[in-house]
Amino acid sequence: MNLPPLIQSFVLHFGEMGSHWGINRTVGQIYALLYVSDRPLNADDIVEAIGCSRSNTSMALKELQAWRLVKLQHLPGDRREYFSTPEDVWAIFKTLAEERQKREVEPTLTMLRGAIMETPSGEAERHAQARMNEMYQLIELVTKWFADIRDMDVETLEKLMKLGSQVGKVLQFTQSLGRLAGRDNGKED
Amino acid sequence: MNLPPLIQSFVLHFGEMGSHWGINRTVGQIYALLYVSDRPLNADDIVEAIGCSRSNTSMALKELQAWRLVKLQHLPGDRREYFSTPEDVWAIFKTLAEERQKREVEPTLTMLRGAIMETPSGEAERHAQARMNEMYQLIELVTKWFADIRDMDVETLEKLMKLGSQVGKVLQFTQSLGRLAGRDNGKED
DNA sequence: TTGAATTTTCAGTATTTTCTGAAACTTTGA
DNA sequence: TCAAAGTTTCAGAAAATACTGAAAATTCAA
Known part of the structure; x- marks a missing residue:
């Protein structure tokens, strides 16, 4: 890794943090690097800065694009792809919330709806359904609210x-x- | 795994979901099982229901206790330890937010403070610091707000x-x- | 169409994480 | 005190995940 110490500690921290959030280290590091960079970077810049392989960089960038956390752009007179993060930290925050919602919350709600619909056979299952329903109500309330404030x-x-x-x-x-x-x-x- | 299908799908789903959130599968499953159970369970009940090893159960329960997500209790006339989750889904939600705050957000703020304090050498570093500062302000605002509404x-x-x-x-x-x-x-x- | 520049894919390897069984430890009642 | 019941620890096995280099695919200009 070939970065000023100040930026390096930021990049390394996000790498570690990623693990706690089900995101792989390289993805976290690349995101952090782009976040603090004062110009868009291409894949080779990133390889140089982070010290990972070219292919790993490619995979990580693809994942970051899937999360809509990085923008792809081309510089005039250069065929390479350049990446940067949105300027506005609020926008980043909202994107993250939206994607988590779509990927994790929605499927959970679907599963809960399915389970709550089933006919319970016995007291244990009836209780389980009641609990699932409590969870369902809470998640729905919180996510509706999030969607509301997201649009403010x-x-x-x-x-x-x-x-x-x-x-x-x-x-x-x-x-x-x-x-x-x-x-x-x-x-x- | 030896559970009614309705409960099983819930337990399995939380196992998977755990991975996306940096929590291991067994921990997620055990939590889900306790959440829907209509009575406290001991370690052997859990082994029986989930189908994992006794020692894995022990580790997972320890982790859940560290997260303050399960309560340990003793039933009269039984030496074994019984576990259950708090009744109130809101309380669960708040506990989770508090622990995440302590474990991930606080260290991040500390790192950011440190980096922002450094004397930048050059334009790139000055820009990086400005970005870190934006992030710092946002995180601080959001967490203060969370703390506020948590106490409502x-x-x-x-x-x-x-x-x-x-x-x-x-x-x-x-x-x-x-x-x-x-x-x-x-x-x- | 060619070929140079660039990106992506993928099979295999390395690393990390999770899980297990055996042994050690703790607690409690007699 | 002992022994039985229960819990935790830990080294190694198994599984999952991340990473790499080489090769394939794509893009674009001439």
Whole structure:
């Protein structure tokens, strides 16, 4: 690996982190490298920087494209393919959430629906179904909500997050709006 | 594996899903089994149901305890250890988020802080630091927010989620109320 | 159409992770 | 204290995953 120490530690960390998230090390490293790079990189740049084989790089880039985490582009007068990550960190975050949703959450919901439909034979199975149903309801609620906030514009999203748990008070406040009680908006820190 | 088909498909699915999330198959399966079980199970029950070795079960249970995802208990008049999952699916969700935070997010923030502190030598490194800083800000915002909503009571949380993107509108509304009242309800850092 | 540049595929190898059985350890009741 | 019941540890086997180099395929300009 042939990188300034500052960037190297970032790249190595993402490699390790990948393992904890079911992503292979090279994929994590390449992603990290592209993320901090100030220009698009081609496969040979990456081989040079990371120190893995050309073919491994090709596989990893393919996987990153499948996740929609990197953009492919061509530079004028150069046949090679160049890769970069989207600028906007929020966009990255949203893409990741969307892909996880599609790949893991949806199949889980499908499995749960199937199991919940079955006719239980006996108390144990009836209980299992009730538990699966609880899980189903939770996952559905959370993912619908994620989809909702995903579609909010970043400005509003950041405001919402900065508000934090205060949003609970805002909620209670708006619920009592029917009475038009003329108090302030309930922020105290 | 010796389970009703309905439960078996659930258990197998969680085994597979585990791999995508950096959790080993047996751990995922055992967790799923305990989740749907209508009574606490001991290690031999688990071996019988899943069909793995006794020692593997022991390891997996240890890991699940480290994640605080299973409770250990003793039944009167029985020396064996019995395991079960918390009843409340929300609690499970929160525990998972907390542990991930501690194990993966915190170390990442520490690494980022370290890298951002370094003195950059050259434009490439300066750019890399700027990118790392963007990531740092995002992660910090999201985790603070998670911590905030984690501490909300389930009732409020469910209301909030059901409200979905409507919360954006409520937010804008209360912000204009805040301005009218002469204060800003966005938290400052 | 050719051939140089580039990317992809794939079979085999290396590495990592998971799983097992045997042995060691712990706990508890007599 | 012992012995029985139960649990954990750990070295090595098995399985899964990642990585490589060589060869095949693709692309593009002439």
